[in-house]
Amino acid sequence: MRRFRRLRQTEEMRSFVRETRIAVEDLVYPVFVQEGTGIKEPVPSMPGVFRYSIDRLDGILDQILGLGIPAVLLFGIPAHKDEKGSGAYDPEGITQRAIRHIKERAPFLIVIADICLCEYTSHGHCGLVKDGQILNDETLPLLARAALTNADARADIIAPSDMMDGRVAAIRRELDENGHRNVPVLSYSAKYASGYYGPFRDAAESAPQFGDRRSYQMDPANAREAIREMEDDLEEGADMLIVKPALAYLDILKIAREKFLVPIIAYNVSGEYSMVKAAALQGWIDEKRIVLENMIAMKRAGADRIITYHALDVAGWILGK
Ligand code: PBG
Ligand code: ZN
Numbered sequence: 001m002r003r004f005r006r007l008r009q010t011e012e013m014r015s016f017v018r019e020t021r022i023a024v025e026d027l028v029y030p031v032f033v034q035e036g037t038g039i040k041e042p043v044p045s046m047p048g049v050f051r052y053s054i055d056r057l058d059g060i061l062d063q064i065l066g067l068g069i070p071a072v073l074l075f076g077i078p079a080h081k082d083e084k085g086s087g088a089y090d091p092e093g094i095t096q097r098a099i100r101h102i103k104e105r106a107p108f109l110i111v112i113a114d115i116c117l118c119e120y121t122s123h124g125h126c127g128l129v130k131d132g133q134i135l136n137d138e139t140l141p142l143l144a145r146a147a148l149t150n151a152d153a154r155a156d157i158i159a160p161s162d163m164m165d166g167r168v169a170a171i172r173r174e175l176d177e178n179g180h181r182n183v184p185v186l187s188y189s190a191k192y193a194s195g196y197y198g199p200f201r202d203a204a205e206s207a208p209q210f211g212d213r214r215s216y217q218m219d220p221a222n223a224r225e226a227i228r229e230m231e232d233d234l235e236e237g238a239d240m241l242i243v244k245p246a247l248a249y250l251d252i253l254k255i256a257r258e259k260f261l262v263p264i265i266a267y268n269v270s271g272e273y274s275m276v277k278a279a280a281l282q283g284w285i286d287e288k289r290i291v292l293e294n295m296i297a298m299k300r301a302g303a304d305r306i307i308t309y310h311a312l313d314v315a316g317w318i319l320g321k
Contacts, residue, residue, distance in 0.1 A: 022295040024318050026304075028071045028112065028265070029064055029311035032203055033057065033098040035079035045199035046270060047277045049309055051077060054094075054101050061106050067315035071110035073159065073307055074098060075204050078120050084128065085117035089145035091152065093120075099153040112157040112186060113150035115143055115171070118206040125208050126162040126216060134215055136164050143167050144174035151180040159242070161188040163216040172237035186265065187238035190226035190252050193217035196245045196271030203270065226252050230260060238262070242307070245269040247294060250301040257302025266303035268294065273309040288317055 007017045032051040034041070039053035052060060064072060076094035078087035087093045099111050117139070118126045127139035139162070147158045158175065160167050168187050175183050193214045201207040218225060230241050241260065243253045244267035256264045276294070280287035291310050298306050308314065315321075 020296055020300045022292065022299055022306075022314065022318065024068045024315045025070055026295075026299065026306055027069050027311040027315060028073050028305060028307040029069050030073045030075065030307060030309060031057075031060065032075050032077060033094055034077040035094050043199070043203040045202045045274055046309060047274075047281060048313075049203065049273075051203065054098050057098065057101060058105060061102065061109070063312060065106055065109060067312065067319065067321070069311055069315055071112055071157075071305075072102070073112045073114055074102075074155075075114050076119055077205055081120055081122045083122055085120035085142065087120040088115075088117050089142060089149050091149045093149065095155075096149050096153040099150060099155050103154045110156045111154075112159050113147075113153075113155035115146045115150065115158055115160040116162045117142065117146070118162075118208070119204045123209045124206055125211075126213065127164055132210070136216075137166070139164050140167055140170040144170045147171040147185075148174050148178055148180070151175055151178075151183045155183070157184050157186050157240075159186040159188065161191065163188070163191050163213075163218070166236070168233045168236035168238050184239040185237060186240040186242060187233040188242045188244055188267070189230040189233040189238065190241070190243045190249070190256065191217050192220050192245065192249065194220065194245050194248075194269070194271070196248065196269045198271050199274045200270035220248075223252060223255065227255060227259060230256060234260065234262065240265060242267050243303075245272055246298050246303070246306070247272050250297060253298065253301040253303055263304045264302055265305045265307060266298040266301075268298065268306055268308040268310070270309065276310075288313075292317065 034051045036053045037055050040056045041051045043049045074095050078094050102111055116126050123129050125134050128135040240263040242265045246266035246268045279285045
């Protein structure tokens with residue numbers, strides 16, 4: 001008989017033989033910035049998450065810095081939307097101004113700019129629309145411009161989340177030709193057409209006004225296709241990859257880890273967050289225990305870093321705050 005239980009007798013021994021750990025340095029916190037002033041508005045379907053106007057950002061920035069969380073992922077909610085998503089690439093757009101503010105206030109905080117059109121288009125799709133179709137090639141220059149204006153605002157990392165084919169190459173070229181050769185691209189490579197994005201679309205007001213995103217995001221049933229997406233994005237110049245959602249796609253995360261040598265980031269999305277929060281608020285689960293277990297699961301599957309709305313809580317628990 002093998003006595004596995006020998007190494008499980010005390011917390012000291014369990015800690016000594018523990019294979020996977022979660023650290024504050026692993027975390028990325030998503031932040032929603034909204035046009036306007038004096039705004040700190042709760043997102044109803046995401047308890048604990050708020051949308052901030054730029055003048056109210058400092059409070060949350062201080063919290064992030066105080067906990068030592070190294071990076072934020074920025075989403076913008078513009079005042080006006082139009083067919084072409086102009087707000088996404090306006091040099092004076094909401095994320096562009098928010099990034100300038102953050103980099104002035106917290107120069108060492110890594111700012112990742114999510115690049116997409118859906119928060120800025122009146123139809124809510126991630127690309128240009130014609131005759132009910134989401135156009136691919138015509139969308140690429142707009143995404144490239146969105147990347148450039150955010151890089152000009154001193155975003156540290158550009159993260160395209162639209163799932164148009166060829167966008168990484170288009171963005172890489174635009175950045176290189178305009179003095180941003182050293183700005184890395186973190187591609188949402190394996191991004192599935194998922195029901196788990198529901199609460200985010202409330203938060204970002206980015207729900208499609210007709211149809212769905214299945215003609216550009218991936219079919220949840222496909223794993224091999226994710227490898228091709230990731231291979232392709234690396235060939236086009238991506239420096240790091242995202243798997244999204246995370247918890248229902250740990251197999252994809254593991255494949256990504258085994259197959260590619262670049263940093264792999266798991267996106268623990270809004271629906272995954274809200275389900276845990278809802279059950280915790282009902283008193284049906286132990287929130288801290290479940291959240292930390294989920295974090296370990298993503299790291300064990302191969303995530304180098306985790307984008308999560310739980311980041312503030314997780315950092316607090318790790319630090320004993
Ligand atoms: C926009 C975008 C989405 C998310 C990140 N960027 C939503 C979508 O594709 O509809 C989802 C994030 C989350 O659910 O937490 N392209
Ligand atoms: Zn989008």
